[in-house]
Amino acid sequence: MEEKSATSLERMLRVLDLFDDEHLTRTAEEIASLLDVSLPTGYRYVKTLGDAGLLQRAGDSRYALGPRIVVLDYYIRRADPLLQVAIPHMAELVEKTGFDCVTSAWFGSQILDTHRELGKAPATLSYGRGRPRPLFSGGAPKVILASFAPAQLRKLFDAHPADIARAGLPSEWPAFRKYYAAIRRAGHYVSRGELEPQLAAIAAPIPKADGAVWGALSVVIDMPRIDVVDVPRVVQLVRQAAGRIADELAG
Structure with missing residues (x-):
């Protein structure tokens, strides 16, 4: 029974x-x-x-x-350990860059944005808290998937051939694995018009001690501005903020 x-x-x-x-x-x-x-x-x-x-x-x-x-989502936000730590650092990153700042994380089989701090000229985003992101396009998904163990990444590769092809990623496993390994080594990813043609993003992982990640921290930039922004400096700021968030979570 x-x-x-x-x-x-x-x-x-x-x-x-x-x-x-x-x-x-x-x-x-x-x-x-x-x-x-x-x-x-x-x-x-x-x-x-x-x-x-x-x-x-x-x-x-x-x-x-x-x-x-809606009520449950309110409690989820208040209990989320990543948001409890990350929001002050996101606000600081917005202050330094002027751009929107977003946290994203892996839940079950989906990547979701969990919080957004608005910059001086907020971007128009089709995706926001609660709407599943495409797995293979955009800065946050790239750095999150780059943290996966090979076996976990292979399962996604085998399960989503059409989505992978649509995103323009390698269709053979060795090249696909090598692509994400390069992102992992770089420690960040800059996307340009991948998810939405008018937007770019600079994303870095929020690492855990075991090699996995809490999620990703991104700043979102209008495409015309990405060509005049000091990208290496913004990359450094995003990575530093992600590192401080990770240190606090570990502590």
Whole structure:
């Protein structure tokens, strides 16, 4: 009975994974079909999650994610050890450079931006806290994936051939591994129009003692300005800030 109950709970929680940029609302019928459960079970999942505030009605028998998630995000922000340490250093980096500063991290199988400190002329970003980033484009994903052990990186390589090709990265494993090894040795990455054509970014990893990373620290720069910015100086500032954040987290 316990095993059956656990399976039902797992399926119900998978309802939350059915919502994304292309599917902001779902019907109970869609949910039941996608989870391969009966329609009464689908309605039961919807009701239970609705009672918990994790789903809400969105009109025409459709459901969207609920307000309880907003409350949980508030608690997540307050409890996040990286943000507790990083935000003052991000504000200092904004003061020194004038550019937006962003933290990003790896969660399960996704890279998410977790916080943004606004610069003097805030950039227009399509991605922000909570919206999954493409895995293979942009400064933050590059320095995060560069920290992966070869076996972990190989799993991503095998699982995402189309995304890798779309990002213009090497399609053969030895060259793909070598590409990320070079980023790891450099200790930073400068992206130019990779994620959004009007934006560049300078990113550095926030390292852990075991060789993994807490995430990435980036400054975001409009493309016209990247050609007149002292890039080596900004790289140094970003790496220094990332190092100080890492030291505090380790302490």
